[in-house]
Amino acid sequence: MGYFSEIYQGAKSLVIGMRISLDQFLKNFRGDYNTPYPHKTLPIPERYRGHIIFTNDEAGKSLCIACKSCERACPSACILVEGEKKEGEKKKSATLFELNYTTCSLCGACVEVCPTDALTFSKRYNLANTSKAVYAKIDLIKDLENRMQKK
Amino acid sequence: MSAIIDFCGPWWPWVRMLLFLVGTAAFAGLNAAYLVWCERKIAAFVQRRPGPMEVGPQGLLQPIADAAKLLAKQMLTPPAVDTILYRIAPVAMIIPALMCFVVLPYGDALMPTRIDLGLLVVFALSAFNVISLMLAGWSSNNKYAIISSARVVSQNVAYEIPMLLTIVTVILVTGTTDLGTIVGQQGGWFWNWNILRGIWTLANPLVPISFLIFFICMLAETNRAPFDLAEAESELVAGSFTEYSSMGFGLFFMAEYVNIVVGCSLATVIFLGGWQTGLGNLLSFLPDWAAAFVGLGAFFAKLYAMIFVVMWIRWTFPRTQFYGLLNLSWKVLIPVALFTLLLSSILVKLPNLF
Numbered sequence: 001m002g003y004f005s006e007i008y009q010g011a012k013s014l015v016i017g018m019r020i021s022l023d024q025f026l027k028n029f030r031g032d033y034n035t036p037y038p039h040k041t042l043p044i045p046e047r048y049r050g051h052i053i054f055t056n057d058e059a060g061k062s063l064c065i066a067c068k069s070c071e072r073a074c075p076s077a078c079i080l081v082e083g084e085k086k087e088g089e090k091k092k093s094a095t096l097f098e099l100n101y102t103t104c105s106l107c108g109a110c111v112e113v114c115p116t117d118a119l120t121f122s123k124r125y126n127l128a129n130t131s132k133a134v135y136a137k138i139d140l141i142k143d144l145e146n147r148m149q150k151k
Numbered sequence: 152m153s154a155i156i157d158f159c160g161p162w163w164p165w166v167r168m169l170l171f172l173v174g175t176a177a178f179a180g181l182n183a184a185y186l187v188w189c190e191r192k193i194a195a196f197v198q199r200r201p202g203p204m205e206v207g208p209q210g211l212l213q214p215i216a217d218a219a220k221l222l223a224k225q226m227l228t229p230p231a232v233d234t235i236l237y238r239i240a241p242v243a244m245i246i247p248a249l250m251c252f253v254v255l256p257y258g259d260a261l262m263p264t265r266i267d268l269g270l271l272v273v274f275a276l277s278a279f280n281v282i283s284l285m286l287a288g289w290s291s292n293n294k295y296a297i298i299s300s301a302r303v304v305s306q307n308v309a310y311e312i313p314m315l316l317t318i319v320t321v322i323l324v325t326g327t328t329d330l331g332t333i334v335g336q337q338g339g340w341f342w343n344w345n346i347l348r349g350i351w352t353l354a355n356p357l358v359p360i361s362f363l364i365f366f367i368c369m370l371a372e373t374n375r376a377p378f379d380l381a382e383a384e385s386e387l388v389a390g391s392f393t394e395y396s397s398m399g400f401g402l403f404f405m406a407e408y409v410n411i412v413v414g415c416s417l418a419t420v421i422f423l424g425g426w427q428t429g430l431g432n433l434l435s436f437l438p439d440w441a442a443a444f445v446g447l448g449a450f451f452a453k454l455y456a457m458i459f460v461v462m463w464i465r466w467t468f469p470r471t472q473f474y475g476l477l478n479l480s481w482k483v484l485i486p487v488a489l490f491t492l493l494l495s496s497i498l499v500k501l502p503n504l505f
C-alpha cells in the first residue's frame with residue numbers, strides 16, 4: 001500500500017470509528033441505555049428456571065398429593081417428601097416438602113413427572129445468604145403459606 | 152470596577168495578582184474534579200450505561216466523594232524508593248501545569264500577564280511534565296514504572312517536534328508569539344480564525360491539517376488515549392504512578408486534566424480564535440461588560456467542545472502499540488509538518504520577492 005493511501009485509509013477508518021461511538025453516545029439521550037440494575041430490573045423470561053415452588057388452587061392450597069414421584073425422579077436426590085391423609089380430605093397431602101437447592105441442577109424432572117402439576121419453576125434469581133444451610137433446606141410448604149399470606 | 156481599582160490604590164497590582172492566583176487555582180481544581188465526572192459520564196454513554204448516578208443528582212457529587220476518599224488514604228512511601236525524588240515528582244508535575252495559566256488569555260481583560268513570549272512560555276512549561284513523569288518512574292524503583300518512564304521520554308520527544316513545527320507555521324502567519332495579539336488578529340467573522348484564515352489569504356492553505364497535527368500531538372503530549380502508553384493500565388499496572396497512593400497519585404491525576412485544559416485552551420487561542428465569537432459585528436450593540444461575558448462564553452464553548460472530542464477519542468480507539476506511535480510521529484506527522492512549514496514560508500515570503 002502506498003504512503004498516502006495508507007494515511008487516507010487510516011484516517012477514514014478513524015472517522016468511521018468515531019461516528020459509531022457518537023451514534024452510541026447519542027442514543028443515551030433517548031433513554032436507550034442498559035438497565036440500572038438494582039433500581040430497575042428487566043422482566044424475567046417466561047421459561048426462566050429458578051428453584052421449584054408449589055403451585056396452588058383457588059383456595060390457596062397446594063395440589064401436592066405426596067405421591068413421591070418427584071423424589072424418585074430427582075437425579076440428585078435433593079427432594080424429600082412426607083405426606084399423610086388428613087381427616088375429612090379425599091387425598092393425601094404433603095406434610096413435609098424439602099428441597100436441597102445446593103445440589104439441585106434445575107433439570108426439571110420433578111416438574112415433568114408431577115401428576116397433579118403441583119410443582120413449577122419460580123422466577124427467583126437474586127437469592128443470597130450468608131449461610132448455606134438456608135438453601136440446603138427450602139421448605140416449599142412454608143414458602144407457599146408465606147406467599148398466600150402476602151396476597 | 153474602576154471604583155475597586157481606586158480603593159486599592161497602589162496595592163491594586165497585588166490584589167489583581169491575588170485574584171488571578173485564586174481564580175486560576177479554583178478554575179484548574181474545579182476542572183480537574185469535574186472533568187473526571189465528565190469523563191466517566193462520556194465513557195458510560197459511549198458504552199450505553201447511565202454512568203455515575205448514586206452520589207447526588209446525576210452523580211454530580213461523585214468528584215467530591217472521590218477527593219475525600221483520596222485525601223483520607225495513607226500516603227505510603229515504599230522502602231526501596233528514592234525518597235526525595237519520589238516526593239518531588241507529583242509536585243513537579245502539577246506546578247508547571249498550573250503555571251501555564253499565567254499567560255493563557257481567557258478574555259480581553261482576563262489575562263493574568265501579557266508577555267511577548269507567551270506561546271513559548273506555555274511550551275517551555277508543558278515540556279516539563281516529561282521530566283516529572285520520568286522522575287516519578289525512576290524514583291519508584293519499580294520495573295513497570297521504569298518501562299513507563301522510558302516510553303514517556305521517547306514519546307514526548309517524538310511528538311514535541313511536529314507540534315513545534317506546526318506552531319512555527321502559525322507564527323509565520325501571525326508574526327507574534329504574544330497570545331493576546333494572536334487572538335486579537337482573529338477578530339471579526341469566523342473565517343478570520345487562524346484555522347480558516349490561511350486558506351483564503353493563501354498564507355498557508357494546509358492550516359486545517361496543521362490544526363489536526365497540533366491536536367494529535369496535544370493528545371500525545373498530555374498522555375491521553377490512544378497514546379497513553381505512560382499509564383497503560385492493562386500492561387504496566389499504572390506505569391509511572393504504580394507506587395503512588397493517596398494525593399500523590401491524586402496530583403498526577405489532577406495534572407493530567409489540567410494539562411488537557413491547557414492544551415485545549417492553547418488550541419482554542421491559536422487556531423479557533425480564542426474569545427472571539429466569530430460573528431463579526433453582529434454583537435457590537437452589546438455594552439462592554441456584556442461583550443466580555445459573551446467572549447468568555449465563546450472561549451469556554453470552544454474549549455469544552457475540544458475537551459469533549461478528546462474524551463470521545465479516548466473512549467473510541469484502543470491504545471496504539473509503541474511502534475505505531477513512533478511511526479506515526481516520525482513517518483507521517485513530522486514530514487507533513489515540515490512540508491506545511493516549507494509551503495507556508497514560501498507563500499509568506501513570495502509576495503515580498505516581486
